[in-house]
Amino acid sequence: MEHGTIIPRPTESELELLQILWEKQPATVREIHDALNQDRPSGYTTVLKMLQIMTAKGLVVRDEANRAHVYRAALSQDSMQSKILKDLSKRLFAGSAAQLALHALSMEPASEDELSEIRALIERKRNAASSDHRQIKHIRKDRP
CATH class of the missing domain: 1.10.10.10 (Winged helix-like DNA-binding domain superfamily/Winged helix DNA-binding domain)
Incomplete structure (x- = not known):
């Protein structure tokens, strides 16, 4: 495609x-x-x-x-799911993926395995955000 x-x-x-x-x-x-x-x-x-x-x-x-x-x-199943969820997030949650996730979690109970996956995703996001923040500080520091 x-x-x-x-x-x-x-x-x-x-x-x-x-x-x-x-x-x-x-x-x-x-x-x-x-x-x-x-x-x-x-x-x-x-x-x-x-x-x-x-x-x-x-x-x-x-x-x-x-x-x-x-x-x-x-499209792969993952790509289609992302496309539909992004559209849903824009239309119902003002583009907030976090609000979409919070709402989904409040509707149905999550298994321990699912909660572990969610925790791991949050940790990866934190690490990526921290890394991005360090890179921005490094770039600003190098400017004359």
């Missing part, structure tokens, strides 16, 4: 298909259809049409080299 290309926010149904692709990618329409049908019934042509729409939107990429078209997600 081209750098700077705007990818639209996926609908709930599109997210379902993206979840399957992130797990199995690349995948044919048949493989995606079969995976989707494990959770709920859906028609093959419905899945095909959704993938065609998602291709036009830039959410998935289609490889037409073989007889069966093969699809893969245009």
Whole structure:
């Protein structure tokens, strides 16, 4: 995908298909259809049409080299999550990632493993901020 290309926010149904692709990618329409049908019934042509729409939107990429078209997600799961959360943060929390995180943590209990990950992230952020602060002081000190 081209750098700077705007990818639209996926609908709930599109997210379902993206979840399957992130797990199995690349995948044919048949493989995606079969995976989707494990959770709920859906028609093959419905899945095909959704993938065609998602291709036009830039959410998935289609490889037409073989007889069966093969699809893969245009963005990694991590990139899509970051894009959606950044948009949500801007719209609901005035761009504050901290407020978004605090709100999310207050809604649902976090496991000990998740809390450990959060503590580790906070420590990495503190260390990075401290390092940035030291570099700025060093640059200012070197100026005539």
